[in-house]
Amino acid sequence: xxxxxxxxxxxxxxxGQEVILRCVPISNHLYFYWYRQxxxxxxxxxxxxxxxxxxEKSEIFDDQFSVERPDGxxxxxxxxxxxxEDSAMYFCASREQGRSYNEQFFGPGTRLTVL
Amino acid sequence: GQNIDQPTEMTATExxxxxxxxxxxxxxxxxxxWYQQHAGEAPTFLSYNVLDGLEEKGRFSSFxxxxxxxxxxxxxxxxxKDSASYLCAVRDASGNTPLVFGKGTRLSVIA
Numbered sequence: 001x002x003x004x005x006x007x008x009x010x011x012x013x014x015x016g017q018e019v020i021l022r023c024v025p026i027s028n029h030l031y032f033y034w035y036r037q038x039x040x041x042x043x044x045x046x047x048x049x050x051x052x053x054x055x056e057k058s059e060i061f062d063d064q065f066s067v068e069r070p071d072g073x074x075x076x077x078x079x080x081x082x083x084x085e086d087s088a089m090y091f092c093a094s095r096e097q098g099r100s101y102n103e104q105f106f107g108p109g110t111r112l113t114v115l
Numbered sequence: 116g117q118n119i120d121q122p123t124e125m126t127a128t129e130x131x132x133x134x135x136x137x138x139x140x141x142x143x144x145x146x147x148x149w150y151q152q153h154a155g156e157a158p159t160f161l162s163y164n165v166l167d168g169l170e171e172k173g174r175f176s177s178f179x180x181x182x183x184x185x186x187x188x189x190x191x192x193x194x195x196k197d198s199a200s201y202l203c204a205v206r207d208a209s210g211n212t213p214l215v216f217g218k219g220t221r222l223s224v225i226a
Binding site: 033035041042043044045048056058089091102103104105106107108109 | 146148150155156157158159160163202204206212213214215216217218219
């Protein structure tokens, strides 16, 4: 069964450093999302992406964050200058256009630790 | 604003039935989802309701009442592997709208 993949599974970085989290959505999906989950808290929406542009973004997704689809398969989240509070699990999700129930498929996540 | 409420924790016995409730207040409504999340893993899709009523899928069923802003997830014949967090999530509009998640209900299944 096709699945969303994410790399790396774990990323440890120093505060102020840039990180890039990578995702490969399911191949025929057209809608892409990034969510994050701080340990012990709820899953929070960051940004959605369709047709090579951002569809919607939350208050969390400030100027430190950016997304890109550099080629036909990858979908990346960049955090320009990480802060301690960026430590979280970051989930990528994708969705197929036209499905009757619009299920979002989640990747396994990248655990980001900012020291 | 968006508000989704569900109990923080529940405990149930192996082989029993458990009902996890979710209430929501959102600016719009275009479907309610239940996801299962084992510790340290990604959420996996369980069910979707957009019309009132019960949707059954094997041991799992989900119910929706739009007028009451209420849903529940029913798990039958509980197994130890059902110990996980169960996340209620709402789409508040059509199109490429993200999911708004509740905080999740951590279910512990005991022998």
